[in-house]
Amino acid sequence: xxxxxxxxxxxxxxxxxxxxxxxxxxxxxxxxxxxxxxxxxxxxxxxxxxxxxxxxxxxxxxxxxxxxxxxxxxxxxxxxxxxxxxxxxxxxxxxxxxxxxxxxxxxxxxxxxxxxxxxxxxxxxxxxxxxxxxxxxxxxxxxxxxxxxxxxxxxxxxxxxxxxxxxxxxxxxxxxxxxxxxxxxxxxxxxxxxxxxxxxxxxxxxxxxxxxxxxxxxxxxxxxxxxxxxxxxxxxxxxxxxxxxxxxxxxxxxxxxxxxxxxxxxxxxxxxxxxxxxxxxxxxxxxxxxxxxxxxxxxxxxxxxxxxxxxxxxxx
Ligand SMILES: Nc1nc2c(ncn2[C@@H]2O[C@H](COP(=O)(O)OP(=O)(O)O)[C@@H](O)[C@H]2O)c(=O)[nH]1
Ligand SMILES: [Mg+2]
Numbered sequence: 001x002x003x004x005x006x007x008x009x010x011x012x013x014x015x016x017x018x019x020x021x022x023x024x025x026x027x028x029x030x031x032x033x034x035x036x037x038x039x040x041x042x043x044x045x046x047x048x049x050x051x052x053x054x055x056x057x058x059x060x061x062x063x064x065x066x067x068x069x070x071x072x073x074x075x076x077x078x079x080x081x082x083x084x085x086x087x088x089x090x091x092x093x094x095x096x097x098x099x100x101x102x103x104x105x106x107x108x109x110x111x112x113x114x115x116x117x118x119x120x121x122x123x124x125x126x127x128x129x130x131x132x133x134x135x136x137x138x139x140x141x142x143x144x145x146x147x148x149x150x151x152x153x154x155x156x157x158x159x160x161x162x163x164x165x166x167x168x169x170x171x172x173x174x175x176x177x178x179x180x181x182x183x184x185x186x187x188x189x190x191x192x193x194x195x196x197x198x199x200x201x202x203x204x205x206x207x208x209x210x211x212x213x214x215x216x217x218x219x220x221x222x223x224x225x226x227x228x229x230x231x232x233x234x235x236x237x238x239x240x241x242x243x244x245x246x247x248x249x250x251x252x253x254x255x256x257x258x259x260x261x262x263x264x265x266x267x268x269x270x271x272x273x274x275x276x277x278x279x280x281x282x283x284x285x286x287x288x289x290x291x292x293x294x295x296x297x298x299x300x301x302x303x304x305x306x307x308x309x310x311x312x313x314x315x316x
Pocket of ligand 1: 014015017045070095097210211212
């Protein structure tokens with residue numbers, strides 16, 4: 001990346017953050033080495049408090065306001081669109097509850113400025129976050145491990161939103177999930193071979209409870225759902241082939257069982273159920289494998305559409 005005149009947009013998705021936004025804004029550095037402009041973009045997701053007004057009063061340059069609540073993934077997507085049309089070279093995403101230290105934004109953008117990364121994830125020191133319960137720490141680590149496995153990346157903290165994206169990354173990533181865009185973007189970056197790296201960042205003590213998750217149970221089910229769906233989106237053939245093969249294998253075993261009784265004449269008519277179930281499972285297994293082929297054909301369409309999207313986004 002050309003190391004001068006860079007424009008950094010710091011985006012803050014907000015749902016009713018009027019109270020904590022001023023603290024977050026105060027902490028955002030306005031001067032960063034090799035960067036000529038740092039501007040702030042607030043995406044107000046239909047807040048019912050004074051979030052947008054507070055943003056304006058505190059000198060936020062750009063505000064995108066939704067009339068009703070659309071959720072964090074759509075807010076992030078709107079932010080990416082706005083940042084691209086504002087000519088951002090780097091987009092930084094941070095939370096409106098002052099969870100992260102603004103000062104660390106400098107660390108996040110550096111690998112992108114140095115041309116070493118397209119996405120930089122701020123990794124929290126999960127072990128030492130006091131307000132995380134032991135259970136939450138274990139869950140966070142397990143979740144990040146699964147995301148590393150399915151994405152083929154080595155990101156230690158998959159669920160944090162504190163990240164920086166290069167313009168190239170902004171052009172290439174598309175968010176389809178309704179819920180956890182954070183997990184989706186890592187899997188996507190891995191599958192699209194974007195250079196993704198991480199730097200360690202600090203966190204501030206919480207000012208309020210998480211708004212994203214009502215309970216740990218909801219967090220687990222929604223995250224698992226996102227990981228499964230996004231992974232299948234990129235590896236449809238593999239996923240369907242595996243499911244199909246398992247079902248086909250079960251069918252074959254039952255069929256062979258019947259064959260064994262038949263060949264050795266051990267009352268084969270008493271095992272006709274094995275034959276029927278075996279045949280049914282084998283057929284279902286084969287059918288699931290064919291679904292995989294169809295899904296693979298559909299995914300080539302997605303790839304073509306994504307190429308067109310990059311061209312359109314470049315012009316907007
Ligand atoms: N647009 C949008 N932003 C949200 C929503 N829920 C939370 N946020 C924002 O996402 C960021 C992280 O939310 P937070 O409740 O702190 O979740 P945490 O990551 O679990 O601490 C904050 O800036 C919130 O304002 C939502 O429904 N829509
Ligand atoms: Mg928070």
